Amino acid sequence: MSHGRSSDNKPPKRFPLPLDKVASPSGGPRGRAGPVVQREVLRPQAHLHQIEQDRRRHTVPQGVGLDSMPVRLRMVERLRADGITHTAVLEAFARMPRHLFVDTALVNQAYEDTSLPIGLGQTISKPSVVGTMLQLLCARPGLTLPHVDPARPLGACLEVGTGCGYQAALLSLLARHVVSIERLRDLHLKARSNLDVIRQHVPAWQDVRLVYGDGMVGHPPQAPYDTIIAAAGGSALPQAWLDQLAPGGRLIAPMEDSRGQGQVLTVVDRLPDGSLQHTRAGAVLFVPLKSGIT
Numbered sequence: 333m334s335h336g337r338s339s340d341n342k343p344p345k346r347f348p349l350p351l352d353k354v355a356s357p358s359g360g361p362r363g364r365a366g367p368v369v370q371r372e373v374l375r376p377q378a379h380l381h382q383i384e385q386d387r388r389r390h391t392v393p394q395g396v397g398l399d400s401m402p403v404r405l406r407m408v409e410r411l412r413a414d415g416i417t418h419t420a421v422l423e424a425f426a427r428m429p430r431h432l433f434v435d436t437a438l439v440n441q442a443y444e445d446t447s448l449p450i451g452l453g454q455t456i457s458k459p460s461v462v463g464t465m466l467q468l469l470c471a472r473p474g475l476t477l478p479h480v481d482p483a484r485p486l487g488a489c490l491e492v493g494t495g496c497g498y499q500a501a502l503l504s505l506l507a508r509h510v511v512s513i514e515r516l517r518d519l520h521l522k523a524r525s526n527l528d529v530i531r532q533h534v535p536a537w538q539d540v541r542l543v544y545g546d547g548m549v550g551h552p553p554q555a556p557y558d559t560i561i562a563a564a565g566g567s568a569l570p571q572a573w574l575d576q577l578a579p580g581g582r583l584i585a586p587m588e589d590s591r592g593q594g595q596v597l598t599v600v601d602r603l604p605d606g607s608l609q610h611t612r613a614g615a616v617l618f619v620p621l622k623s624g625i626t
């Protein structure tokens with residue numbers, strides 16, 4: 333067996349290879365260092381026209397290891413296993429690309445059941461908590477009222493705390509129309525640009541009216557609302573929300589427990605006779621409801 337030694341008994345020279353051994357158009361010669369495979373030239377930067385095409389198509393960022401639909405459907409299955417069984421709610425989760433609402437660095441966590449930072453100390457809520465709230469709204473007593481379209485069970489909906497706009501986007505698939513208020517200008521603008529992207533991604537998109545303002549006063553111009561949902565919790569429910577809740581309507585909001593035991597999810601129904609009925613739906617942890625705008 334040859335050990336590759338030349339006649340003067342010196343070991344063969346392996347490095348550097350002579351240039352003619354490095355590559356050839358036919359796929360590379362076999363030199364002493366083994367086969368040399370010719371590689372395609374790697375381009376670290378895409379051509380400008382290609383970047384523009386991708387931007388228009390709003391493609392999922394490449395290289396993040398995320399094929400979004402199967403991952404999203406797995407999240408939906410976990411939600412179902414956790415007790416969220418309302419078909420329209422599950423369908424909304426299946427249709428809405430949550431990864432398009434979070435920063436690129438967090439894309440791989442977008443379909444985990446976790447809250448994620450969205451900037452300015454705020455967070456996008458956990459899917460299971462959002463699902464629980466949406467399901468509670470979809471099961472409200474006023475659903476049987478003649479003006480409610482079963483395909484849009486949330487009717488006229490008010491959201492307090494737009495954040496990055498994810499929950500607002502889900503609401504838009506379940507409501508006749510949605511008004512969403514945010515008190516932090518930069519997040520309001522972020523939600524605007526996120527929804528501009530989503531508008532082109534999700535068919536039959538129902539537009540959301542985004543308002544920059546203090547949600548503690550609700551939004552009187554489009555009141556009353558069949559459903560009101562708050563993504564931030566205070567020590568009491570603002571009177572304006574109760575005033576803007578339609579008969580047969582349901583409000584759901586985190587609220588400080590009066591015995592100082594953290595926040596509880598509070599559900600308020602306006603019964604057809606106009607009276608209010610309060611119930612509690614478990615302990616939660618939301619960012620604080622604050623007054624004024626920034």
Ligand code: SAH
Nearest residue numbers: 493495496498499514515547563564621622
């Ligand atoms: N639903 C959001 C979650 C946002 S976190 C999402 O899907 O991303 C709660 C948001 O409530 C924060 O952005 C916070 O700024 C906002 N918020 C708190 N108090 C508010 C108020 N009085 N009016 C409007 N928004 C408020």
